[in-house]
Amino acid sequence: MIGSRLRQMRKRKNWTQTELADAIYTTKAAISHYELERSTPSKEMLVLLADVLETSVDFLLGRTDNPSPLQKEPQNIKLLENLAQQNPNIRIHLQNYKTGDIGYVQMLEIALSELATKRTSA
Structure with missing residues (x-):
């Protein structure tokens, strides 16, 4: 769930994986692994991703279908x-x-x- 939601919000901002990675000081490979659900972001990374993608952690985790930030x-x-x-x-x-x-x-x-x-x- 996290991977597809992360990809959805990244594309909503018209960002590449590299642009998202640069915005949160990580690698394109890390973003790719999150989106493909080969790895799971830490709590701190989830908060950072939600902030930079202007959504909520709850949305990324699938706890709500509302992508608008809380x-x-x-x-x-x-x-x-x-x-x-x-x-x-x-x-x-x-x-x-x-x-x-x-x-x-x-x-x-x-x-x-x-x-x-x-x-x-x-």
């Missing part, structure tokens, strides 16, 4: 806005997320880290 879904923005009301540090990063300076996954990691820090200091 960060574009309004309920996710609402969740982050609710978290930002609880923590001023999250509020600062939310502005970076809204301007596109950071992605949804990175924003969630920041929010979770901030909330964990708040809990341990309480």
Whole structure:
């Protein structure tokens, strides 16, 4: 499943395997192996592939048929806005997320880290 979804999203951007490989600092052979399902990308590589292909890891894994990235879904923005009301540090990063300076996954990691820090200091 990953291979066909990866190929679909790469072609959607009109990229060659070499162009995708260059975008994520890997080799054309690695991309070919992923697409042919001869090897499986690591979790970190999946996130990087999803980010650069402007899709979600869930789509690449076949957990959803919606190739649109999750960060574009309004309920996710609402969740982050609710978290930002609880923590001023999250509020600062939310502005970076809204301007596109950071992605949804990175924003969630920041929010979770901030909330964990708040809990341990309480």
